[in-house]
Amino acid sequence: MTVRGIRGATTVVQDDGDAVLVATEALVREMAKENQIAPEDIISVLISTTTDIKSAFPAKAVRSIEGWTYVPVMCTHEMDVPGSMPLCIRILMHVNSSIVQKEVQHIYQNEATKLRPDLLK
Secondary structure, three states: OOEEEEEEEEEOOOOOHHHHHHHHHHHHHHHHOOOOHHHHHEEEEEEEEEOOOOOOOOOOHHHOOOOOOOOOEEEEOOOOOOOOOOOEEEEEEEEEEEEOOOHHEEEEEEHHHHOOHHHOO
């Protein structure tokens, strides 16, 4: 096994705590499912949000998933670049995996699909 980085991003319609948690959990679950990742395989999860998201810590959604209580998770804000996508949640999951890098499934949901159209299935 080697360490792989799995990327994902999603958006919310507005800065609402419940919406942030629901969107984050949906993204993390799909990232894990598509890459056959169990919580024990995860080294850490780094979550960033654009500065217009302030209503909730997305890490709370990750820790609430059954079996993910002890996964190290950290939240931060993304750089505030003019013209960047608003209301965006980005995730970088570091995992132990036997998947080769070109077969890693990076997951983009909602408006965030515009960030990496080259990775769409």
